[in-house]
Amino acid sequence: MARPKRTRSEDTGSQSKFVQVVEGYLAKANWTKQQFMAEIQVGEAQFYRWARGENVPSKAIVNRIAVFLGRRLDEVYQNLPHNPFPVSDTIDGLLNELLEAAGYSASIRGKVVDSSWQEIAHNRSWKLGYTLVYPNWAEPPERYGEKPIGIAIDCAERVGDLLGIDTEWQYLTWQEMPLAIAERKVHGIAPFMLAAPGRFFDYRLSDPWYSGGKLKLTAVTLPIEIDADFLEDLPHKRVRLVYIENEIGDWVVSMLGNYYEREAFADKAKAFSYMKAFESKESDVIPILCSDHVLCKSVADENNWQVLNIRCVKDLELYPAFAFHPNEEQLTASVNAVLKLVNQVS
Structure with missing residues (x-):
């Protein structure tokens, strides 16, 4: 009796790092696995062997995946006529990430894709993490559905307004913040993060928010x-x-x-x-x-x-500062430009 094809997705915890990275990009590209496999001409059985870690894709296939993902993400995130190829123009970062996830050395040492920035630009909104910062920096709302309050919350809302984007909020504990940033569950952390050296591995910090005080x-x-x-x-x-x-x-x-x-x-x-x-x-x-x-x-x-x-x-x-993913250069630069205005008029 022929063995039935596996059609369900693997449990995320047991998937190979390579497939986890690919699936993260598929979600951003609004692609199903079936559409993706048809584009790169790889069978379902092979894809699930990658997922289980039984073998890894060749470098040639990794390169092919980067090209097709780049084209698809261009369609999703492009801003015509100003920026028609936002991902392809920085495909070195995407390729490096895929190669390293598959166990190869990065072929190109270059700029990593500013994926949070691309997502923010596409949706015209950003999601920021916050926690209870005593006594008046950040505080959860009293009623469900309302926004948090505090001086760091007000600053972040103002920066978002000046960037022309809406601000969404996600409550996190201090413990949860590094992973939430690493996995890009949030685009950043509200400006109450103090620039201690031990944090440079987890975050790219903005310029200081001087109005917050030293x-x-x-x-x-x-x-x-x-x-x-x-x-x-x-x-x-x-x-x-x-x-x-x-x-x-x-x-x-x-x-x-x-x-x-x-x-x-x-x-x-x-x-x-x-x-x-x-x-x-x-x-x-x-x-x-x-x-x-x-x-x-x-x-x-x-x-x-x-x-x-x-x-x-x-x-x-x-001084307090925003915190972002270490690879988010464009997002950090944009916030820094706005912070200069905020610091001058506050």
């Missing part, structure tokens, strides 16, 4: 009996550093080295609850939350806690 890095703790202005002056064995993963405090903790115990949390609410639990119990542990000075001062004022300076970063001042 921020210093500090810490906050419960009232303690020890007279100390700097975190480093406290007994190392008693200190437990508290931080939110991927928030600026995460980088601060890494700067303090491995001398201290650490406790990481997914969001500020959980971190605050952990800190407050020490108010009602006797403990030799001194829990210290690391973050920017605006958050630390606000938390200290609300809870009658104590702000501590951090000697290793005491002279560092950071």
Whole structure:
């Protein structure tokens, strides 16, 4: 009895990286797998062998796929008469991505396709990620369907208006942001990202949003009996550093080295609850939350806690910025041009 053809799609988690990349482009091209396979003249059985990782396409086929995808994406994203070949003109990036996903070395070292920018230009809208940034930078809406509020939200909306695009919002935790950017689930992150060196691998940061003000890095703790202005002056064995993963405090903790115990949390609410639990119990542990000075001062004022300076970063001042995919050169350049206007008139 002949073996039936496989017609369902493979589970994404078990697919080869090459097929995952191809399917991402098929979605942008509004192509079905059947249409795609007919264009590149590859059978269904072969495609599913690639998906299962049983073999890989030859370089010749990868080149062919890049050409056909480039032509199709030109049709989707072209802006006539000004930019008729938006993807073909930068096909080196598309080809490199496909080659590397298939396990080959990139043939051309050149500009990678600004795929988010092409999508934004086509739809005349962008989707930005945000999270709760205390106390007044970004805050989820009270009612479903409404927009978030905060000074970073207002800035992003203004930049979008000046670019002539609508702004959509997607709530993310700090933990979720790097992957959401890497997979382009969002086009960027609202301008509350501080330009710490550890973030350069995950994001391409815009120019500073100077109107947001410069921020210093500090810490906050419960009232303690020890007279100390700097975190480093406290007994190392008693200190437990508290931080939110991927928030600026995460980088601060890494700067303090491995001398201290650490406790990481997914969001500020959980971190605050952990800190407050020490108010009602006797403990030799001194829990210290690391973050920017605006958050630390606000938390200290609300809870009658104590702000501590951090000697290793005491002279560092950071400005907030938008964050984008590392390969989004055109999107970043366009936002930078608009930010100059925003900084001048704010």
